[in-house]
Amino acid sequence: MKRSDLTRSIQVRFKRMRAGDAAAMTDKLIEVITDAVANGDRIEIRGFGVFSPRVRAAKTGYNPRNGAPMELGPGRTILFRPSPELTKRMN
Numbered sequence: 857m858k859r860s861d862l863t864r865s866i867q868v869r870f871k872r873m874r875a876g877d878a879a880a881m882t883d884k885l886i887e888v889i890t891d892a893v894a895n896g897d898r899i900e901i902r903g904f905g906v907f908s909p910r911v912r913a914a915k916t917g918y919n920p921r922n923g924a925p926m927e928l929g930p931g932r933t934i935l936f937r938p939s940p941e942l943t944k945r946m947n
Contacts, residue, residue, distance in 0.1 A: 859886070893934055905938040 859882060867878040889907060892899050899907040910933050917928040938946075 901939075903939055903941050905936055905942055908935050908937070909933075910935045 863875070863879045863882045866881060867873050867875055870878070889899050893907050893909050896909050898909075901907075912931045912933060914930045915928050916925050918924065919926055
């Protein structure tokens, strides 16, 4: 599902909503989730799942061209953990 599909499904669900308003709602939701996780906050959406930031430790990697070891610095990533309801619905 793409962002436009999500916007269209919101517009179909709320018949009186204009397409621009549904797009603005979708964009704002994504913006709020993105900003919160970037600031280190945990986002929990009941019945859907949890978005939480994770920090990867520094480690030694290897250059794929010549096999020489190289130091990889710490990095940040995001973890999504689906809710039990979502997992059950998928299975």
